[in-house]
Amino acid sequence: MDIEGRNPMALVTVRSGVINETQLLEGFNYMFNWNWQWRYKKQGSNAFLMRFPNKGRLMELINYDDFTLFGTRAVVNVKKWAFDSQAVGKLHTAWVTFGKVPECFRHFFGMCEVAASLVPVLEIDMGTKL
DSSP states (O other), X not given: OOHHHHSOEEEEEEEESOOOHHHHHHHHHHHOOSSOOOOEEEOSXXXXXXXXXXXXXXXXXXXXSEEEOTTSSOEEEEEEEOXXXXXXXXXXXXXXXXXXXXXXXXXXXXXXXXXXTTSOOOOOOTTSOO
């Protein structure tokens, strides 16, 4: 099933200026009168996830770097979005203790390799008894 093909999605980021949801929708309706009902989902403080009528229309806007949305003073940028291109959640720091690590991995680089198989490694505490 080609989810992207039907109505592709894009991340609309506000590069400068301030814009609310109503202004965003009115600006897109005014500038891109494509007989399309624009919808959004807020993504943080300055970005919106929006669905486009088709891939061709989305590609038209991706070709522009940044543009000012008519009726606002906000400069926005449109980038293609895919289901695997966004973070699922906020990365938190975790302290992990490993048990039953094979003898061949009981050194600094071995522990880095073991830890990296789970998460990005920021620090290894070698002071803890191996």
